[in-house]
Amino acid sequence: MTFIHDTLTVFRRQLRLSLRNPAWVIIALMQPILYLVLFAPLLTKLPAASLGGSGNGGSTAEAYKFFVPGLLIQLGLFGSTFVGFAIISDWRAGVIERFRVTPVSRLAIMSGRVLRDVLVLMVQAVILVLVALAFGLRAPVTAVLIGLGFIILVAVGLASVSYATALLVKSEDAFAPMLNSVVLPLVLLSGIMLPITPLGPGWLQGIARISPFRYIIDAMRQAFKGYYANTIMLEGVAVAVGLALVCLWLGSRSFVRENA
Amino acid sequence: MSIIEAKGLARTFKSRKRAVHAVRGVDLRVEEGEIVGFLGPNGAGKTTTLRMLTTLLEPTAGTATVAGADLLADPVGVRRRIGYVPQAIGQTMGGTDPACLVGEELRDQAALYRLSAADTARRTRQLISQLDLDGLDERLVKTLSGGQRRRLEIALGLVHEPPLVFLDEPTTGLDPQSRSNLWDHIRGLRSDLGTTVFLTTHYLEEADALCDRVFIIDHGEIVAEGTPDELKRRISGDVVTLQVNGARERARELLAGQEIVEDVTVSDDGALRLNVYHGAEALPALLRVLDDAGVTMHSINLSRPTLDDVFLTMTGRSLRDDSASARRGEGSQDPDTAATGTRR
Numbered sequence: 368m369t370f371i372h373d374t375l376t377v378f379r380r381q382l383r384l385s386l387r388n389p390a391w392v393i394i395a396l397m398q399p400i401l402y403l404v405l406f407a408p409l410l411t412k413l414p415a416a417s418l419g420g421s422g423n424g425g426s427t428a429e430a431y432k433f434f435v436p437g438l439l440i441q442l443g444l445f446g447s448t449f450v451g452f453a454i455i456s457d458w459r460a461g462v463i464e465r466f467r468v469t470p471v472s473r474l475a476i477m478s479g480r481v482l483r484d485v486l487v488l489m490v491q492a493v494i495l496v497l498v499a500l501a502f503g504l505r506a507p508v509t510a511v512l513i514g515l516g517f518i519i520l521v522a523v524g525l526a527s528v529s530y531a532t533a534l535l536v537k538s539e540d541a542f543a544p545m546l547n548s549v550v551l552p553l554v555l556l557s558g559i560m561l562p563i564t565p566l567g568p569g570w571l572q573g574i575a576r577i578s579p580f581r582y583i584i585d586a587m588r589q590a591f592k593g594y595y596a597n598t599i600m601l602e603g604v605a606v607a608v609g610l611a612l613v614c615l616w617l618g619s620r621s622f623v624r625e626n627a
Numbered sequence: 628m629s630i631i632e633a634k635g636l637a638r639t640f641k642s643r644k645r646a647v648h649a650v651r652g653v654d655l656r657v658e659e660g661e662i663v664g665f666l667g668p669n670g671a672g673k674t675t676t677l678r679m680l681t682t683l684l685e686p687t688a689g690t691a692t693v694a695g696a697d698l699l700a701d702p703v704g705v706r707r708r709i710g711y712v713p714q715a716i717g718q719t720m721g722g723t724d725p726a727c728l729v730g731e732e733l734r735d736q737a738a739l740y741r742l743s744a745a746d747t748a749r750r751t752r753q754l755i756s757q758l759d760l761d762g763l764d765e766r767l768v769k770t771l772s773g774g775q776r777r778r779l780e781i782a783l784g785l786v787h788e789p790p791l792v793f794l795d796e797p798t799t800g801l802d803p804q805s806r807s808n809l810w811d812h813i814r815g816l817r818s819d820l821g822t823t824v825f826l827t828t829h830y831l832e833e834a835d836a837l838c839d840r841v842f843i844i845d846h847g848e849i850v851a852e853g854t855p856d857e858l859k860r861r862i863s864g865d866v867v868t869l870q871v872n873g874a875r876e877r878a879r880e881l882l883a884g885q886e887i888v889e890d891v892t893v894s895d896d897g898a899l900r901l902n903v904y905h906g907a908e909a910l911p912a913l914l915r916v917l918d919d920a921g922v923t924m925h926s927i928n929l930s931r932p933t934l935d936d937v938f939l940t941m942t943g944r945s946l947r948d949d950s951a952s953a954r955r956g957e958g959s960q961d962p963d964t965a966a967t968g969t970r971r
Contacts, residue, residue, distance in 0.1 A: 376738040461713045465722030468681050468711040469739040470703050
């Protein structure tokens with residue numbers, strides 16, 4: 368199938384470029400690892416009940432079961448929404464235009480990149496989980512795999528939209544503030560750092576329900592606690608799949624348009 | 628059959644306040660094996676037309692057949708059969724990634740055209756030698772000189788051996804030596820491979836040196852078309868300047884009496900300036916007339932009109948006035964909107 372061939376062509380090229388500068392993969396990991404090392408210990412003294420566990424005392428195990436899924440989502444959010452920057456410089460180098468004049472599938476120009484981004488993100492997520500294990504995370508392998516699955520869904524959708532948006536604005540100066548104003552509220556409203564329920568006031572808990580990541584992260588936390596089949600998980604999966612499909616549709620529509 | 632045939636190709640860009648007619652109904656016909664130049668100042672509509680013909684931009688009106696495929700009905704067919712080398716100056720560059728190796732760029736390009744492994748290896752080898760890129764295979768693109776990088780970009784446009792290649796401002800930004808070197812390569816495309824070349828340029832000497840035929844475009848319309856010689860001839864005759872030994876008045880009368888001479892003036896340094904149609908053919912006759920009358924001369928000079936004169940006559944302005952701003956590259960809008968900042 369030509370689409371798969373084309374996607375792999377673009378994927379190989381992008382992966383080769385990523386491997387030429389592997390430092391970036393590590394630099395991108397710095398932020399979540401710093402959170403893990405310098406922020407997560409604060410949570411170990413919070414009452415376990417407030418983190419969705421049981422008991423009033425602090426618990427290292429509960430803290431990491433709560434915090435690591437959040438970090439994984441944060442990694443996915445930042446890792447996938449920032450990919451657009453790279454395509455702006457590709458556009459400026461004339462590479463995008465050069466590809467668009469060849470018979471290569473225009474969608475593959477996006478899908479090949481997204482595939483590379485997902486792979487890079489998986490490597491980062493696995494490293495993050497390994498570091499978290501060293502710090503005291505105890506979670507079943509199934510839970511970690513479910514977590515990675517959620518991140519793949521989030522990354523596929525957000526990376527597509529990021530590429531499409533970046534190609535529309537064609538300017539880092541415009542793209543950076545756009546990203547900040549979208550990603551930061553999403554991160555805060557997802558309850559990545561601290562649990563919005565039950566810590567947040569009622570109005571904040573209400574607003575938080577509009578963030579799709581809120582559902583995804585709740586589902587991931589369920590998994591890390593060992594619950595794989597309940598309403599929260601079902602909601603999370605539905606939201607993640609829906610988000611991925613809508614974003615993928617938006618992104619690809621923009622890519623096959625004549626002048627993206 | 629013509630390799631390019633366009634009818635009424637037009638493109639209008641809508642900005643917030645008004646519609647900008649970047650190209651207003653262009654008719655083109657290019658035959659196989661021609662080197663054709665698209666000449667015009669920045670913002671004349673050269674790049675916009677090129678982007679339409681290469682399927683990068685959908686025309687708002689008009690139709691075209693490019694390399695045997697219909698532009699609107701079968702854009703992928705067009706893409707399969709054409710090569711395109713984007714301009715390397717302006718808001719976007721020529722299409723190579725600074726972080727790639729030269730060999731990787733060539734092999735990736737072959738993969739985009741879905742060439743087999745054997746064809747990829749063969750074409751990579753051929754192009755590296757054809758475009759003087761020997762020994763650069765393992766070099767990063769960012770370490771190449773301007774001329775080398777441009778040759779690589781041209782090589783990328785040729786990977787799939789297209790019968791038709793579009794070169795957008797192939798030599799803009801290059802030093803004179805690299806430029807004339809690139810001219811040789813472009814001539815070679817036609818003479819060695821029979822490739823049809825469609826190029827845009829705002830260098831008159833480039834159009835003059837390379838092109839069999841030239842289209843002059845201004846304000847989105849083609850204002851003149853023909854071989855460089857035809858165009859020059861259509862505009863004005865040649866100028867013959869000669870210095871005679873004494874007997875200047877007699878020589879003037881004699882020459883003014885010739886049918887082929889339009890008019891004769893005496894310039895400040897005492898030379899006679901003759902306006903002559905077909906100067907090269909007229910020279911022997913002029914010499915004979917003077918010789919028969921016993922008038923001797925110590926110098927004679929024939930100068931032909933340049934495409935710049937053609938451009939000046941056709942558009943009322945000199946292309947050269949524009950060269951200073953040419954560095955920023957030609958966008959798809961007209962010069963007025965460029966000033967109001969639609970571009971970065």
